């Protein structure tokens with residue numbers, strides 16, 4: 001079995017980002033540190049064109065499993081650290097080939113010398129180490145174009161590193177490099193997928209969840225937090241914001257006609273999330289609306305709901321079919337959680353036949369009966385924040401605090 005000492009991480013799209021490069025690299029390094037924070041032996045350093053993760057005995061498989069999900073990584077290679085001398089390199093190459101080489105495979109050595117003081121240059125290294133392979137493996141066949149095994153040899157300042165495998169990263173942009181957005185996270189299938197897609201393009205998300213106890217249960221709330229926890233694997237911890245929504249829903253139910261309950265509820269959600277966004281430095285609102293799925297998601301409904309704010313509302317799944325959304329939900333492991341049968345505040349108060357084409361003037365007329373500003377203010381004043389640090393977060397350990405921001 002090959003025992004690795006280090007993982008070399010190559011950056012994705014961020015390498016094209018000119019002046020902002022330092023900012024992108026620092027953010028990616030921070031995200032990598034966060035998703036690996038419970039593995040104590042690791043030492044992580046990020047430089048101009050790659051990051052290095054020294055394993056110091058940590059489980060390579062686990063580190064690698066987590067790295068494949070972090071946005072902003074193009075690919076990575078596990079490496080073996082070798083003393084910087086020709087005999088040590090020869091011995092290590094023979095040892096490694098003994099583990100991985102099989103008759104019939106072609107190979108090439110690709111050496112790179114970052115330490116120009118080293119006694120052999122890269123061409124000499126290629127020849128010397130290629131020869132040692134021929135000496136020990138009778139049937140070894142060299143091939144320059146698309147060989148089966150490319151053994152990379154890097155002579156760095158501290159030591160030499162050998163690697164032969166390159167694993168694909170998640171691509172995308174490091175979470176946080178596009179700024180912050182507020183995700184409306186229900187317990188459904190669509191909004192976690194919307195959150196994932198926003199994370200993929202570098203948006204740091206805070207998850208805003210509307211709960212209406214006692215109509216909605218602690219189980220429904222925990223499910224939403226568990227969904228947020230599933231999203232932490234792509235770039236680190238997520239702030240979960242629980243909004244007390246009972247008063248708003250009861251008020252609407254008692255003062256507005258049934259057919260408009262859903263539209264009015266959504267307009268209030270949008271107002272509340274927009275206030276929270278403003279207070280917390282978000283630039284956009286993100287939701288899981290998908291065109292035509294339910295009454296609230298016709299173009300007519302969307303525009304009446306959207307009328308309460310001029311903040312950009314990003315709907316990453318708006319044009320996807322349900323089946324396409326489910327595919328992603330399965331891939332990111334949120335699907336099985338999303339289909340657990342817990343009630344959502346919207347379904348609890350859902351009218352039997354909501355308006356599919358609500359009129360703005362009617363909404364304004366019904367809202368005139370309500371203390372819109374006061375209701376929104378009280379909901380925002382009552383939010384509760386939880387920092388969800390990782391997939392295995394648990395309520396006891398997480399930091400909970402009442403928001404004193406307003």
Ligand SMILES: Nc1ncnc2c1ncn2[C@@H]1O[C@H](COP(=O)(O)OP(=O)(O)OP(=O)(O)O)[C@@H](O)[C@H]1O
Pocket residue numbers: 183184185186187188189190191192208209210211286287288289290293294296297344345346
């Ligand atoms: N309780 C809630 N808390 C936060 N956001 C919500 C809540 N309920 C709905 N939303 C937001 O409104 C969007 C549309 O919700 P709706 O229930 O109409 O659709 P959906 O297709 O079932 O979405 P989802 O599968 O995400 O619940 C959701 O994707 C989500 O972004």
